Amino acid sequence: MMRRRIIGRFKRSKQDGWEGEIHTLTIQRKVRLVPSDNRVTDSDPAFRVMMGWQAIGDAWERQSRTEPPRDYLRVLIDDPLCPISAALFPDPEGISAQLVMTFGEPCRPQRKQRDHQARNLGDGRR
Known part of the structure; x- marks a missing residue:
């Protein structure tokens, strides 16, 4: 059974990004x-x-398959115990957003994300 839980609330930042808090275990x-x-x-x-000044993950722009389509961000966060895969859904005005995580799937490392980061760091791992 898949469940969704809001794990964060965000507001638009002055630098065209988002800022907020994440609350998980x-x-x-x-x-x-x-x-x-x-x-x-x-x-x-x-x-x-x-x-702070530490990069802890990445986010990609996506669009839902619903009618009408809805823009959101697919967010992957490196966590030592279990990497977090979530989606950031802005409100219709684009002023605030909720970070939503789907539960019910087994915790597994984000291989694609690690490979992408390794290429960016230039350590040669693939």
Whole structure:
């Protein structure tokens, strides 16, 4: 059975990103989604998830399959115990947003995300 839970609330930041708080069992922090400066292709993350000056994840722009389509961000956060995969859904005005996580799936590492970060760090892992 799949359940959804709101794990964060965000507001638009002055720098065209988002800022808010995430509350889970392992993370209870203020974070920011900062637009990515070095985005080369559409498959590159549109935002970096930042906690202070530390990057803790990435976010990609997506569009729902509902009618009418709805824009959202697919957010992946590196967590030592269990990586977090969630979606940030802005309200219709685009002023605030909710970070929603789906429960019911087994916790598994985000291989694609780790591979992408390894290429960005230039350590040669693939």
